[in-house]
Amino acid sequence: MTFNKKTSWIKLIPVMMLITLLSFPEVIGMGWGENGHKTVTHLAVDATPEPLRSMLLKTLNELEEASMDPDRRKSEPGTSEESKRHYIDIDFFEAFPFGAFPQDLNMAEAKYGRIEIHRQGIVPWAIDESFQNLVEAWETNDPNWVRWFGDLAHYVGDLHQPMHTTANFDGQKSGNRGIHALFESVMVDGFWKAEQITYFRPPDAMWQAVGHFMPRGIGSLVSFTSAYMTDLMILQNFEPVDNALEEAFLIVADTYTMLEPLLAAHDKAQEFRQTNPKFYSTFWDEGADKVMERQLNKGAYTLARYLMGAWLKAGQPSL
Numbered sequence: 001m002t003f004n005k006k007t008s009w010i011k012l013i014p015v016m017m018l019i020t021l022l023s024f025p026e027v028i029g030m031g032w033g034e035n036g037h038k039t040v041t042h043l044a045v046d047a048t049p050e051p052l053r054s055m056l057l058k059t060l061n062e063l064e065e066a067s068m069d070p071d072r073r074k075s076e077p078g079t080s081e082e083s084k085r086h087y088i089d090i091d092f093f094e095a096f097p098f099g100a101f102p103q104d105l106n107m108a109e110a111k112y113g114r115i116e117i118h119r120q121g122i123v124p125w126a127i128d129e130s131f132q133n134l135v136e137a138w139e140t141n142d143p144n145w146v147r148w149f150g151d152l153a154h155y156v157g158d159l160h161q162p163m164h165t166t167a168n169f170d171g172q173k174s175g176n177r178g179i180h181a182l183f184e185s186v187m188v189d190g191f192w193k194a195e196q197i198t199y200f201r202p203p204d205a206m207w208q209a210v211g212h213f214m215p216r217g218i219g220s221l222v223s224f225t226s227a228y229m230t231d232l233m234i235l236q237n238f239e240p241v242d243n244a245l246e247e248a249f250l251i252v253a254d255t256y257t258m259l260e261p262l263l264a265a266h267d268k269a270q271e272f273r274q275t276n277p278k279f280y281s282t283f284w285d286e287g288a289d290k291v292m293e294r295q296l297n298k299g300a301y302t303l304a305r306y307l308m309g310a311w312l313k314a315g316q317p318s319l
């Protein structure tokens with residue numbers, strides 16, 4: 001070991017954080033940790049078209065805080081169902097791409113059993129419920145809309161964490177135990193860099209967005225005059241979410257495709273011991289960085305689409 005003292009200390013920070021995390025097993029399964037959730041919420045608000053964006057920016061700090069509340073609720077008494085609302089171990093029931101899995105909760109319970117459905121997680125329905133509640137709160141000028149905003153932001157964020165879509169949620173079935181907290185907390189806190197914020201940019205169908213918006217008459221067309229808006233709508237094909245539940249199941253299948261690269265990166269990292277900084281840098285460089293960049297950016301972009309969809313359904317209220 002010849003690296004200087006300062007470097008070695010910095011490189012050991014993730015190791016120390018991991019040891020801290022492993023001392024508190026209930027931390028596993030939180031989904032992105034505080035920094036990840038706040039990042040997704042902040043980026044989502046930023047990616048939301050005007051005039052919604054400006055209205056949400058007024059209470060950005062409050063909204064970021066609210067996005068952490070579902071995890072805080074997990075430890076409150078009488079909230080045993082809360083912990084089930086953050087994930088879905090969908091491969092417990094069906095194989096990718098999960099076409100045979102019923103999206104209707106009653107039908108899913110009838111097919112696989114109510115207890116099993118809840119045991120394996122219900123995040124798609126938690127997203128749908130939060131979305132409907134947010135629409136209703138905005139429709140009725142309920143000042144408590146922040147609660148539903150926070151829930152929606154949290155569950156959409158969690159569903160972009162690949163380890164929240166599988167029965168192999170901590171890599172325990174594939175020899176990758178510990179990968180869950182390593183990815184969502186240690187990597188976010190120690191390796192994620194601001195320059196990885198790119199926003200998710202779907203590559204095709206540029207003009208479809210304009211066609212989608214125009215017939216719906218989104219407020220005044222003032223929005224179209226801002227370069228920001230035009231860039232978002234044309235370059236990113238910004239499409240507000242219409243069916244919240246259907247969208248959630250699209251996310252499930254998409255997020256699931258990121259499991260394989262993540263596990264492969266972890267396999268390479270495991271050539272080193274967890275006390276060796278190379279364990280962490282290898283996991284990051286061999287795939288965790290790309291997966292995280294894609295998932296945090298896409299999570300934010302998708303959340304922005306949900307927010308815009310809810311706001312349109314609520315009749316475009318002033319907030």
Ligand SMILES: [Zn+2]
Nearest residue numbers: 030031086158
């Ligand atoms: Zn969570």
